[in-house]
Amino acid sequence: MHLAEYAPFGWLSLKAFMPATPAGFLASVGFSLAYAASDEAHQSFVPGRDMSIMDWMADAVGILISGYIYGRKFKYI
Template sequence: MNLKYKIPAILYSGLIFFLSSIQQSSIPPVRIFGFDKIIHFIEYLLYALTLMLAYSNSKSKKIVNNAFGISLITGILYAVSDEIHQYFVPGRDMSIFDLSADVLGIFFGLIIFNKIVQYMTNSEDLHYQNITHK
């Protein structure tokens, strides 16, 4: 993998770990029902984007061709490890509901990444066709 594409995923992994290490008593309570699930969803949607950026820019064709699956597995494994990690943080706990929001975020992030790439590829093809047919 090209290092410049790996750095966002590595830094974001560290950010998730750091935020998961904060004790619950240090986090101001939010009184909106389900707000934490929305945060989990967005957090892992963004994580999926960084993973796809890294894997889809690998030097290995095999990794590039399987970037969606590799990103999905990597993201889910990291989400599971994050929930296990939270079990050991005072005032935090493991939650299947948080994990579910994480996995949904990962899945939607991967779909969004693919749609963006698809749109950009189609735009480049249209631009190329317009240039060559003038």
């Protein structure tokens, strides 16, 4: 479920930032990873939910997959 949520998020983040350089590309991916981490941290304040590094890693896989595809398409990788 995390991968299915964060792969499109990563792609949309890249489209929103429209990075013109590899550094901009990495900044956009970094932003997405930080957002996923903040989402996991926020869950620790919600009753019945908990923060999980495994969940963040699943989020990160989705972001990195979309980043890889985007990077290959636009020749950043």
